Amino acid sequence: MSFMCQKDSYLREFSTKVKSCKPATTTILEDGKKTKVKGYEVILEDTILFPEGGGQPDDRGTVNDIPVLKITRSWEDAVHFLPSEIPEGTDVSLKVDWQRRFDHMQQHTAQHLITAIVDYKFGYETTSWNLGSDIVTIELGTPSFSASKVAEVEEAVNECIRKQIPVTPTLYPDKDDPELQKFRGLGLPADHVGSVRVVTIDGVDSALCCGTHISNLSHIQAIKILGTEKGKKDKTNLLVLAGNRLRRYAGNSFDREKQLAGILKGPAEKQSELAEKAVRGMKNYQKICNAQLKELAALEVSLFKKSDLKDTVFVKHRKDGDNDYISVLLSELGDENLPKLLTVGDEKEGGMFVVAGPAHLVSELGPRICELFEGKGAPNKANMFRGKASKLSNRAAAEKMMRDYISGAGDRSSPAARVEP
Template sequence: MSFMCQQNSYLKELHAKVTSCKPAKLALVENGKKTTVQGYEVILNDTILFPEGGGQPDDKGTINDIPVLRITRVGKEAVHFVEAEIPENSDALLKVDWQRRFDHMQQHTAQHLITAIADHKFGFKTTSWNIVTDIVTIELDTPLVTDEQLRDIETSANEKIRDCVPVIVTLYGDKTDPELKKFRGLGLPADQEGPVRVLTIEGIDSALCCGTHISNLSHIQAIKLLGAEKGKKNKMNVMFLAGGRLLKYVGESFAREKTLTGILKGPAENHCELADKAVKAMKLLQKTSNQQLREIASLEVAIFKQADQKDIVFVKHRKEGDNDYISVLLGELADENIPKLISVGTSHGRGRDTVPFLSARSKICDLFEGKGAASKGLFRGKAGKLTNRQKAESLLRDYVKAHTVVDKEI
C-alpha cells in the first residue's frame, strides 16, 4: 500500500477513518530503562504518519491529539500505537510532527543524492545508512575513501542542489513488476504488498524507496560531508549533515568555538594548539601535586612518630588527598600497631560516593553514610559525606580506651 505520507510528504494533517482498534502492549526504552506500555494498536484507512522502514525511523504525531508512540508496517497496513482507545469507524484527525518529518525528508533525500554520486563517480556502493544519530552515516562498500573524493562528492551534490533538480516518485503495480529490476535498491521487505515506489532524482538516479522525500533538491538547502572512517568488514562510513541539521550543527559549533576562545584566550585557529598546551600543563601540575602529597604524607607520619607523647590513634583528613596519599600514610605507619582513621576529599555534600576512606568500625562507616569492606585488617570504603568526622574520631578513641589490648589494625 502507498500511504498518503508517501504520496504527499508535505501534508501535515489528514482526516481519516479508524478501521481497527485493538488492545496491545508496547515495549519502550526510556532513559535507558525498559518499560511496557498498555495501549491500543490503531489502523486507519490511510495515514500521514510514516511507519518505520527503509532505514528511516517512524514519524511522531497525534491522532485526535493523542500522541502516537510507535508506527510500524504490517503487510499493507500501518499500525499506530496509542495509549487511549479510539473507537472503530470513528473519524480521526492525524497531525504529524513536521519538524521531525522535514528533517527526515532532507537527510533521506540527501542520502540518495550522495549515494548516487559516490556510485556513479567512483563505483562505491551503499550497503546501509543511519539517520537516527545526530550525524548521518552512509556505509560504502570500499576499503578507502580519500579526502579528495569526499570533496568531489560534496561539490557535485551541492551543485545539483543549486540546479533545483526535481525529485519524483513513481508507483509500480507490485514487487513482481519486471521493470523494478532496472532500479537501484537494497531489496524489498518479504511482506511487501501493493504498489512499489521508485524515487527518481531527475537525470541523476532512480532507486526503490518507501521513505518520505522532498520534491526538489533545493529543499535540502546544503550538504556537508564531515569525513569518513573505517567501518565493518573492510567498508567505510561517510558522515554528513544536510539542511536543518547542518544549520543547527554550525550554530552549536560556533557557540562552542566562542566559549573556547574565552577559556583558551586565543582565536579559533589556535584552539588545538592552546588546548594541547593546557592539557600538558595540567598533567605536569597534577604530577607535581601528587609528588607533593606523597611528601606531605611522609612528613605527617614523621611528625606523628616524633611526638613526645604519641597519640593512641592516628587520625588524618586532607581535602585534596587521594588514594596514593592514603597508601603512603599506611606504608609509613606499617610499624605502628594503632587504629587509623584516614579520610580524603570534601567534607560536605551528600552523594560524594567517590570519596574514599579507611575506618575502624562499620559504625564509623555508617556515620560517613558510606559503603565498604574489611581487607587485611583494614576497613576500606567510599563515603556519602564526611561532616561527621569528629563523631567518628570520638567513636574510635572511645573504642581504643575501652580495649586495653589492641592486637590488630581495625
C-alpha cells in the same frame, strides 16, 4: 504498502478513521533508557505518520490530540501506539511533528544523493546507513575513502542541490514487476505487502524506498561531509550533515568557538595550539601537585609517629587528596594493627574512604561506616575496606564509631574485639 505520508510527505494534517484498537504493551526509549509502557495499538484506514523502516525512524505526532509514542509496520498496516483508547470506527484527526518529519526528509534524501554519486564516481555501494539524532552515517563497501574523494563527492552533491533537481516517488502495483530489477535498493522486507515505491532524483538516481523525501533537492539547502571513520570489517563510514542539522551544527560550533576564544585567549585559528599548550601545562601542574601531596602525606605520618600524645587511631581527611595520597599514608604508617580512617574528597560532592586495621575491626566497621557515608565499597583484603562515599559530612560520626569500638563502648558484648593501644 503505501500510506498517505509516502504519497505526499508534505501533508501535516490528515483526517481518517480507526480500523481497530486493542490494549498492548511496548518498549519505548526515554532519555536513552528502554521503558515498558502500557497503551493501545491503533490501526487507521490511512496515515500521514510514517512507521519506522528503510533505515528511517518513525514519526511523532498526535491522533485526536493524543500523542503517538511509537509507530511500527505490520504487513500492510501502520500500528500507532497511543497511551489512550480510541474506539473502532472513530473519525480522527492526525497531526505530524513537522520539525522531526522535515529533518528526516532532508537527511534521507541527502543519503540517497550521496549514495548515488559515490556509486557513480567510484563504484562503492552503500551497505547501510543510520539517520540518528545528530550526525548521519553512511556505510560504504570500501576499507578507505580519501579526503580528496570526500571533497569531490561533497562538491558534486551540492552542485545537484544548486540545480534544483526534482525528487519524485512512483508506485509499482506489483512487487514482482521485472521493471523493479533495474532500480537500486537493498531489497524488500519478507513481509512486504502491496505496491512498491521507487524514489527518483531526476537524472541522478532511482531507488526502492519506503521513506519520506523532499520534493526537490533545493529543499536540502546544503550538505557537508564532515569526514570518515573506520566502519565494520572492510567498511568506511561517511559522517554527514544536511539542511537544518547543518545550520544548527554551524551555529553551535560558532558559539563554542567564541567561548574557547575567551577561555584560551586567542582566535579560532590558534585554538588547537593554545589548547594543546594548556593541556601540557595542566599535566605538568598535576605532576607537581601529586608529588607535593605525597610529600605532605609522608610528613603527616612522620608527625603522627613523633607525637608525644600517642593516639590509638589514625584519622585523616584531605579535600584535595586522591588514591595516591591514601596509598602513601598506608605505606608510611606500616602498622597493620593500627586502626585507620582515611577520607579524601569534597563533603558536598563525595569522595573515597578507607577503613583499615585489625581484621575484626575492618569486617565489622567497614560496612557500617560505608552505610554511614551512604557509599559503596568492599574489603579488598582482610585488614582493609575501600569504598566511595556520597556523604563525607558524616566523618565525625564515623570517627566516633571507630573510637567507641576500640574503647569497647561500641560493642560491649565483645570485649575481645577491643584494640589495645
